[in-house]
Every structure is written in C-alpha cells, then in structure tokens.
Amino acid sequence: MNAERIRCCVPFCGRTFSREKVGFPREIICGKHFRAIGPRTKQQYRGINRKLKKWPDDERLFRLHDLNWRRAKRQAIEAAAGLI
Ligand SMILES: [Zn+2]
Numbered sequence: 008m009n010a011e012r013i014r015c016c017v018p019f020c021g022r023t024f025s026r027e028k029v030g031f032p033r034e035i036i037c038g039k040h041f042r043a044i045g046p047r048t049k050q051q052y053r054g055i056n057r058k059l060k061k062w063p064d065d066e067r068l069f070r071l072h073d074l075n076w077r078r079a080k081r082q083a084i085e086a087a088a089g090l091i
Contacts, residue, residue, distance in 0.1 A: 017087045036083045043086030044079045
C-alpha cells in the first residue's frame, strides 16, 4: 500500500507503475506507448540499459541514457498526439 506510483510520461495516459518494479529511472513509458517509439531509439534504449546494469556508475552511459530517454519520450508523446 505504501508503494509509490510512477505515471506513464505520456500526457493523459494515466497508467502507473510501482516504483519498486521500475527501479532506477524516475520516469516511465508504458508498454503501449513504448511501441510507438522509433525502432532505432528503442534499440538504443535497450542497449544502453543493458550496459547500465553492468556499469551503473558510468557517467558517460548515464548521459547517453538521458539523451536517449528524452528522444524516446518525445517520440512517444508525438505519436500519442497523432503528430507522426
Ligand atoms: Zn502510456
């Protein structure tokens, strides 16, 4: 009951996830909206996350993750708004 919930970052999506399951990212894109992200961005996202699990303290990886996440988020939100 005390678990903190994180909302999907696409406006009006309304899906939430428990903080415990999500782990380290502060934001999340739900499965439905994740599918709307371009294949290159998704591939990159998976690669970066795999590496981050191995080297969680790598600053460079963290910056890459941040850039990639912002792109993923923008694509998910644009797709949800019907702009693509
Ligand atoms: Zn969503």
